[in-house]
Amino acid sequence: MRAVSVNASVKYNVYISSGLIGRSGELSALVAQPCRAMLVSDERVYSLYGRAVEESYAAAGYSVDRFTFPPGEASKNLGVFGSLMNALADARYIRSDIIVALGGGVTGDLAGFAASAYTRGIRYIQIPTTLLAAVDSSVGGKTAVNLNAGKNLAGAFWQPSLVLCDTDILRDLPGDLLSDGAAEAVKYGVLRDEALFDTLAAGRLIDALDYVVETSVCIKRDLVNEDEFDTGARQLLNLGHTIGHAIESCSKYEISHGRAVAIGLYRIARAAEVLGINPPGLSARIRTALAACGLSTECGYTADELANAALSDKKRRGGMLTLIVPREIGRCELMEAPIENLRDWITAGEGAL
Numbered sequence: 001m002r003a004v005s006v007n008a009s010v011k012y013n014v015y016i017s018s019g020l021i022g023r024s025g026e027l028s029a030l031v032a033q034p035c036r037a038m039l040v041s042d043e044r045v046y047s048l049y050g051r052a053v054e055e056s057y058a059a060a061g062y063s064v065d066r067f068t069f070p071p072g073e074a075s076k077n078l079g080v081f082g083s084l085m086n087a088l089a090d091a092r093y094i095r096s097d098i099i100v101a102l103g104g105g106v107t108g109d110l111a112g113f114a115a116s117a118y119t120r121g122i123r124y125i126q127i128p129t130t131l132l133a134a135v136d137s138s139v140g141g142k143t144a145v146n147l148n149a150g151k152n153l154a155g156a157f158w159q160p161s162l163v164l165c166d167t168d169i170l171r172d173l174p175g176d177l178l179s180d181g182a183a184e185a186v187k188y189g190v191l192r193d194e195a196l197f198d199t200l201a202a203g204r205l206i207d208a209l210d211y212v213v214e215t216s217v218c219i220k221r222d223l224v225n226e227d228e229f230d231t232g233a234r235q236l237l238n239l240g241h242t243i244g245h246a247i248e249s250c251s252k253y254e255i256s257h258g259r260a261v262a263i264g265l266y267r268i269a270r271a272a273e274v275l276g277i278n279p280p281g282l283s284a285r286i287r288t289a290l291a292a293c294g295l296s297t298e299c300g301y302t303a304d305e306l307a308n309a310a311l312s313d314k315k316r317r318g319g320m321l322t323l324i325v326p327r328e329i330g331r332c333e334l335m336e337a338p339i340e341n342l343r344d345w346i347t348a349g350e351g352a353l
């Protein structure tokens, strides 16, 4: 079993292995004495894996309750958050009880935020079931729900007590969900690790799944350890995300996060070449790696549409923006630029050399 230790305000382990669902109760008991456990899951994930998790927790001595909600980003809202808080209160959960988040990033963000707020904070355990949740959202303690005005506007930094990443579940994921998470793994490779990047570029995501998850989590862990509250180095994790968010917003969230980030990652690398910051070559390498993970770098929006979306997203003019620019595979730089320059970067990103 692979284990990654996170040393943030809370110390916890991320275990990565096959067969972890069946051991979830036993492993949780190492960090939280058997108590009451509220399993939080969307209905689709619950129907696939919920029973197995409940049985494992019950066998380890926990008294298990369940809160399920309809799958999808639309459930990451204050209404579902409130229902979960009320379910905890109605069942008389106390501060020493736990929440178990079984699912993708939506479940983890929602359950984590409820854990941060219920009785001013209870412990929670993440069991990620998408690759995106495994390599990104389950680690690092950012929790949130969406408000009408935008994504993730209400939330808290609240670290989990344990993350159990069962690679059997990830191996069974449908291809589009695998590709989504792979975009973030390629991002980690571009940020800090050429060997990880080359593994993905060689189309070895599934063969090397445990290694890919562990290496990605280690890179995220290092950035979280350095900058838990996101005021410095952690911003590197936004590589590809400024343009990615603009694509998500232009598509009214029809284009998934991972697919949008893949395009954003390629475009920022391309722009650095067109603007003469990098010699040609890097963006083509990134495009090849993304293609090997089933990710396209084309999108149907013009540079103007994307720039308008990105600038309205920033909701501020005249300020500075931090761009994350790949300089070579494994090394990126934070570059401060006037926010108005974003349009030039986005235009350059679709340009020919």
Ligand SMILES: NC(=O)c1ccc[n+]([C@@H]2O[C@H](COP(=O)([O-])OP(=O)(O)OC[C@H]3O[C@@H](n4cnc5c(N)ncnc54)[C@H](O)[C@@H]3O)[C@@H](O)[C@H]2O)c1
Binding pocket: 042, 044, 045, 048, 071, 072, 073, 076, 103, 104, 105, 106, 107, 109, 129, 130, 132, 133, 136, 137, 138, 139, 140, 141, 142, 143, 151, 152, 169, 170, 172, 173, 174, 177, 180, 257
């Ligand atoms: N907290 C963070 O640091 C962080 C980082 C990145 C993303 N996020 C958040 O994560 C969310 C996206 O995560 P996601 O893509 O995992 O979304 P998700 O949780 O909605 O899962 C995507 C879909 O996959 C289904 N699903 C989940 N596991 C499955 C499985 N094993 N087999 C079959 N279907 C399965 C779900 O039912 C859902 O329909 C966004 O809300 C984003 O804001 C948070």
Ligand SMILES: [Zn+2]
Binding pocket: 136, 184, 241, 257, 261
């Ligand atoms: Zn992301």
